[in-house]
Amino acid sequence: MTTKGSKYRARTESGDPDPIDVHVGGRLRLRRTLMGLSQTDLARSVGLTFQQVQKYESGANRVSASRLFHIAESLDVPVSFFFDDMPREGGLEEQPKVAFEPDRELLELTRNYRSIADAEVRRGIYELVKRLANKDGATE
Incomplete structure (x- = not known):
């Protein structure tokens, strides 16, 4: 959602990754870690390189909807898992923290x-x- 005169950007004004992408990446890392998988293990299961997984987990790269779907399948969670604990009102003004x-x-x-x-x-x-x-x- 954008306000009048503003333009949606994948990065904040300071150049940092969008906090939503950081949150999704943190949830991805949490689930992968709890399952005992390395970044390489997850990457292989969804046809990525471990560097791509690293970038998703840090929020540096945005995860597409189709890729998130396949990652969710591989990690045995619904896609909504990646958005759990994310504030709904007013967006994310500060970096979200993993639970x-x-x-x-x-x-x-x-x-x-x-x-x-x-x-x-x-x-x-x-x-x-x-x-x-x-x-x-x-x-x-």
Whole structure:
């Protein structure tokens, strides 16, 4: 949406990438990292170079709709995932921040959890972690 007399630009007045492109790139990086994929792994799965993935993740290059669709398929998320947590009113006036930066321990835990083939065992671990995280020590 543009206002009278203004022109939509892919970059801000200062030459920085559009904050929406930065947000989408941050969400792409978050999902790729949580899945334990390298930039090269993702690039191969959608027919890109890892440098293109780097530029998408930084917001330096804009991701086309068709490319975003294929990336979403490869990362097993809906396209809307890339726009989650983005302010809707008034646009983005400052650089959006990724909800959290996963640390190495969380990434390893997530990868290992996802590799458990037995759904019953996975559910048991999930319930155990929920109980351990309960601060008052009460069980549900």
